[in-house]
Amino acid sequence: MAAGLAEGKVALVTGAGSGIGRATAELFAAEGAAGVVVVDLNETGGKETVANIEAAGGRAVFLRADVTSEPEVAAMVKHAVDTYGRLDCAHNNAGTSGVGGAFIGFSLEEWNRVIAVNLTSVFLCMKHELAQMTTQEPLGGAHGARGVIVNTSSGAGVIGFPTLPHYVASKHGVLGLTKTAALEYAASGIRVNAILPGSTDTPMMRGYIGDNPAIEAAMKATVPTGEMGRPEQLAEAVVWLCSDRASWVNGESMLVDGGTVSR
Numbered sequence: 398m399a400a401g402l403a404e405g406k407v408a409l410v411t412g413a414g415s416g417i418g419r420a421t422a423e424l425f426a427a428e429g430a431a432g433v434v435v436v437d438l439n440e441t442g443g444k445e446t447v448a449n450i451e452a453a454g455g456r457a458v459f460l461r462a463d464v465t466s467e468p469e470v471a472a473m474v475k476h477a478v479d480t481y482g483r484l485d486c487a488h489n490n491a492g493t494s495g496v497g498g499a500f501i502g503f504s505l506e507e508w509n510r511v512i513a514v515n516l517t518s519v520f521l522c523m524k525h526e527l528a529q530m531t532t533q534e535p536l537g538g539a540h541g542a543r544g545v546i547v548n549t550s551s552g553a554g555v556i557g558f559p560t561l562p563h564y565v566a567s568k569h570g571v572l573g574l575t576k577t578a579a580l581e582y583a584a585s586g587i588r589v590n591a592i593l594p595g596s597t598d599t600p601m602m603r604g605y606i607g608d609n610p611a612i613e614a615a616m617k618a619t620v621p622t623g624e625m626g627r628p629e630q631l632a633e634a635v636v637w638l639c640s641d642r643a644s645w646v647n648g649e650s651m652l653v654d655g656g657t658v659s660r
C-alpha cells in the first residue's frame with residue numbers, strides 16, 4: 398500500500414479553524430502527518446478542527462495566533478518545533494474578503510486592514526518558516542525537501558475585480574512573494590508555491606453571499622460547471638504540492654478553480 402502523501406511530516410496551517418484551512422489540516426492528518434499545528438484567531442473553530450482530526454485518529458494541536466503580528470507568528474513557528482520537533486509543510490492560508498467599495502473614496506483603513514491580513518501575514522509567516530526550514534535536514538530520501546510552503550492566493554491574484562482593490566492587490570502580492578521566496582530558497586531544498594482558489598463554498602463565501610440568492614447565483618455563474626468548489630478540493634492541491642510527489646514544482650501559481658479563469 399502506498400504511504401500517505403504527508404507520511405511523517407509536520408504541517409502547520411493558518412486559518413485552519415474554517416473553510417479551506419480546516420479541510421487542509423484534516424487532509425494532512427489523514428495522509429499520515431506526524432502532527433498538524435492548527436492556527437487561527439478563532440479559538441472555537443480551531444479547537445473543532447483539532448477535535449475532528451483526533452476523532453479520525455490523527456495528531457494535531459491548536460494555537461491561537463494573529464498572523465498579522467510578528468511576535469505571534471514567530472511564536473507559532475516555535476510552537477510547531479517545540480511540539481513536533483520540526484516544520485515540514487506550511488500552508489499560509491488565513492485571509493479575509495474585506496469590504497468592497499468604489500476606488501474613488503475607498504477607505505485607507507480598510508485597505509490597510511486587508512493588506513495586513515492577506516499579504517503582510519504571508520510575508521511574516523514565510524520569514525519565520527523559512528528561518529526554521531533552512532536549519533533542518535530534508536525528510537523523505539532522494540526527493541525529500543527541507544521544507545515546503547504553499548500560500549493561498551486567489552483567482553483575484555491574476556485577474557482584477559472591480560470594487561475590491563485591496564483584495565486583488567493583496568492576492569497579486571502573494572504571488573510575488575511566492576515567486577521571490579521560491580527563487581531565493583530553491584538551492585536550500587525548499588519549495589514555495591501558491592494555490593489560487595476559485596469560488597469555494599466556505600464560511601467566508603457564505604458571509605459574502607449573506608441571504609441574497611442573486612449573489613449566490615452570480616458566484617456559481619463564475620464557474621464553468623455552475624457550482625462552487627468544495628474546501629476539500631483545494632486541500633487536495635495543497636497536500637500534493639507539499640508532498641515529495643511534487644518535487645519539481647516550485648514558484649508555481651496553481652489555479653484550482655474548475656476552469657473559471659481559463660474562460
Ligand SMILES: NC(=O)c1ccc[n+]([C@@H]2O[C@H](COP(=O)([O-])OP(=O)(O)OC[C@H]3O[C@@H](n4cnc5c(N)ncnc54)[C@H](O)[C@@H]3O)[C@@H](O)[C@H]2O)c1
Nearest residue numbers: 412415416417438463464491492551594596597599600601
Ligand atoms: N472561499 C473562496 O471562494 C476563496 C476564493 C479565493 C481565495 N480564497 C482564500 O482562501 C483563504 C481561506 O478562505 P476561506 O474561504 O476558507 O475563509 P474562512 O473565513 O472560512 O477561513 C479563514 C480563516 O482565517 C482566519 N483568520 C482571519 N484572519 C486571521 C488572522 N489575522 N490570524 C489568524 N487567523 C485569521 C479566520 O478566523 C478563519 O477561520 C483566504 O486567504 C481567502 O482569501 C477563498
